[in-house]
Amino acid sequence: MTAIRRTLAALSQYPSAVAGLAIIAAMVFFSIYTVIAIPYSEAVNLWRGGEGVWLENPRTAMPIWVNLFPGVNQPETIILGPAGETDVDSVRKTREIVSEEITDVITTFTFDFTADEFPQEISLFLTSEHEQKRPLVSLTWLTPDGREIRIADVTVEGPVTVRFSQEDKLERRLDGVRPEIGLFADPASNEDDPRPLKGTYQLVAAGLVFEDDADVDARLVVYGQVYGLAGTDHLRRDLTLALMWGMPVALAFGLMAAVGTSISTLIMAAIGVWFGGIVDATIQRITEVNLILPVLPILIMIGIFYSRSIWVMLGALIVLSVFSSGIKTSRAIFLQIKEDPYFEAARAYGAGNFRIIFLYLIPRIIPTLVPGFVVAIPSFVFVEATLAVLNLGDPLLPTWGKVLSDARVNDALYQGHYYWVLEPAALLLISGIGFAMVGFALDRVFNPRLREL
């Protein structure tokens, strides 16, 4: 305990180490929060649930904070209805008996539109309750300057989705302008560069039902160009989920890989040095072979032929680095301390080989390996990202690497969806630098020779 406290005290003298520790602490905190807030199974379900789960999210929408930049005023998604769920002013539903057989069910959606850009698309989700005669709904659009535009007439049979952008007749009525632009465009603005008209819009869904108990409910979604804290991807998924879950996965993978590889390497080096002779020679030769083994290609092969699970990859990575070049460094130190008299003392009281290796030899050099261990964590986090970018990411879990990979496959940079690449990249970079800063400071604390420099 005192050793840890002393190390922390020494670390606090390096501002970079303090910053690094703060980053790591924040990461650990957010990871715990994420795992509690969104349990594993829920995260997997949401991420792999397909487009149905995210129906009301816009596609490849930027994060909401882009509106904080000066001169940027992108529309947010507006979701209204069905009546009774949202406030009365924005969705008003009236029922009026016209004749014995016909009843008018009129739903009026009212919303303010103040953005400088057009929305992405507009959809109306209609559901009906009827027995035989299907309700008929006619949709009318009212602009702030009093124009009335007929959208479409729809017969409602089960759940029906009216996607305004796919209504060809509407597009023809708007002189070939895409509906999500034509419906919002300011008639006074230039036709080649239309500007949206700000103000209060209304959509009237006038339904005719032909049975007494029949009813029509409607839900309007005006998809914005921005969504949530992190934006969405090509499948309308909220990137916040992937970015949040990426953190515990990255931490767990990096930490376990670093622990696994450094401990196994350490044990190998200790065994080689302690037994010496043919054991040592064999371990040395295997290390040389291992140096030439193409580790990443082998990992990729394992991913293709056997399993893409992140834990299988972790296991393979650890097995492949048991004989990594770290053995040489640890070996040099072991060779020095092996001659210390207390090993002779241990042998004199009858300690077995493995007792000496695990209780006396290995604990002696663990402190010197701590810096390298901390620096290694981010490199393993990046290994996971690398595998994901090669389409070999875990098939279930959302990770930062998967987000980057999706962005790359969908040409995010080419199409200008910069947030999609920048967000996971920034998180990877921050976590990498956090560990690296602590590691470098630890290096100076544990290797006094560096401190003088």
Place this chain on the structure above:
Amino acid sequence: MTDAALPLQPGAESGERQQTQSTLARVVHYTGLRMVALFFTVLIGVYLTILIANMGGHVDDIRRNYIREQVAISLGFDPDIKNMTAEERREHAEKLVALQEKRMGLDQPFLLRSFRFLLGAMTLNLGWADNMSSDSGSRQVRNIILERLPATILLFSTTFFLSFFVQLFVSLYLSRNYGSLIDRVIVALAPTSAAPSWFYGLFFILLFAALLGWFPFGGLVSAPPPDTTTGYALSVLNHMVLPVTATFLSSIFLGIYGSRTFFLIFSNADYVDMARAKGLPDRVIERRYILRPTMPTIVTGLALSIIGLWFGSIVLETIFNWPGLGRLFYLAANIFETAVIVGSTVIYAYLLGITVFFLDIVYALIDPRVKVGGNPGGQV
């Protein structure tokens, strides 16, 4: 070289000349041994690769497909085949395939088969690819792989030499100007090397291709390729800027930090103080008293970083659409082209082996201990 060093030259040179012969013999002997050792190392590496690849019988599938393809082709030239019914034809083909499989030893136990396959893999004789072909139209795995090799080597060697010399000179400069602003900045930047090269590549594409449009998004040459050789070379250079810079930046700061610290430790040694006291100029001190003893360690560090570079290239080439081995590997991985995957892995093992071998030669040339070992009376 400064004038002050000149008086020392003649004596030193005659001493060295006498040593050259034995040094050469020593180096040849040493490299010969290393070559044999490395060959066996590569052999073991490839064998392990085969074992891993064939755990699910995948390599056998490559062989079977190859046999089927051969049989189908030979049947196409067989005049008797026209007189057979479809059923007979298939039976005939099956019989030929079974015969071939027996001949190729696919009915033998795995241990024997694995050695046969090892021979094939070492000579890149991996048969034909199912769904891939080289740009020249060949479907032989060997041709597909070898065609991609030059692009990778071009990218890789450029980056390597650039980072090696920059690292050496900058770290020497920093160790001379220890504590200066540049020194502190570079030390502070060292942690950025935690990110691999492709990661920087993404940022570069974003900044220089997407936003500024200074460099192309990726590829080897612009399309259509320029007619003149000069134009072609310039276009390739233009496409190389971003990937080379990305790789360079991803490794350089940590490299500089490492060797600068190393130089600093060695420049505090007593014999360096002694040399300074003698009044030797800085350059001579650096060359003789600091670089010489540190070079072997620097070269070893370099060997490890190069191995990292090779693997990084798989993703880097994918990100930049660079038509090299890495991208080939990625494409093959995506369409399960087993023969090409195994072949590329083998090529990577070879490349690593060759890299380590060349570094060994350099090591032997510069490490005083290797020289001393063969010539006990020699001076260091």
